[in-house]
Amino acid sequence: MIKIGILDLQGDVSEHQMMVKNAVNKINLNAEVLKVKTSSEVTECDGIIISGGESTVIGRLIKENSIDNIIKENQIPVLGTCAGMVLLGQETDYDQPLLGLIPMKVKRNGFGRQKLSFEADLNINTLKTPYPGVFIRAPYAYDVGDGAVEVGQIHGKIIAVAYEHHLATAFHPELTNDTRIHEYFLKEVLNCVE
Numbered sequence: 001m002i003k004i005g006i007l008d009l010q011g012d013v014s015e016h017q018m019m020v021k022n023a024v025n026k027i028n029l030n031a032e033v034l035k036v037k038t039s040s041e042v043t044e045c046d047g048i049i050i051s052g053g054e055s056t057v058i059g060r061l062i063k064e065n066s067i068d069n070i071i072k073e074n075q076i077p078v079l080g081t082c083a084g085m086v087l088l089g090q091e092t093d094y095d096q097p098l099l100g101l102i103p104m105k106v107k108r109n110g111f112g113r114q115k116l117s118f119e120a121d122l123n124i125n126t127l128k129t130p131y132p133g134v135f136i137r138a139p140y141a142y143d144v145g146d147g148a149v150e151v152g153q154i155h156g157k158i159i160a161v162a163y164e165h166h167l168a169t170a171f172h173p174e175l176t177n178d179t180r181i182h183e184y185f186l187k188e189v190l191n192c193v194e
Helices: 013-026 039-043 055-064 065-074 082-089 180-193
Strands: 004-005 031-036 047-050 078-079 106-107 118-122 131-135 138-140 149-154 155-165 166-169
Touching: 004 013, 004 039, 004 180, 013 031, 013 180, 031 039, 039 065, 047 082, 047 180, 055 065, 055 082, 078 082, 078 180, 082 106, 082 166, 118 149, 166 180
Parallel strands: 004 031, 004 047, 047 078, 078 166
Antiparallel strands: 106 138, 118 131, 138 155, 149 155, 155 166
16 A cells, blocks of 8 residues: 655645545555645655645745655655645745755746636646646746656646656646546556555
């Protein structure tokens, strides 16, 4: 059995938890899905999801609780969505704590303010059919480094990046009924534990 932790610091934690449970059922995987807040809880996880929210606050809490060290030391795969994408990057346009797990720079609020939020069908390289993207004060990636794969773009901006067993998306897969992004991440986690 694998354990997937949804980092319960801010954002769509319950929505991610429900999507992972749906994805687990869809691919018939033996997995436990739980909310985690502390470094000791994160240590028990095979994969971590960092949801949207305010990346500065989430980053500060991750650092204060030494969660960043646990993720790095244990090489735990991370799915970062929206603010999670910012945190997975190595550099952003604001002075804040970052995990730096993916060699990319990230522009916060890259598509504008809340009122400019939008939905769009996305062509994601790892998926056969379009994916329903939900963008809310979304970031985008640029200057993606060696080994990282641009998995999706919209309007010439990179909105999904995979690196080793990590995945960052600018959009919110937890706000759809489509489990394919979560399924992809679960398979990456499974590859790490086998």
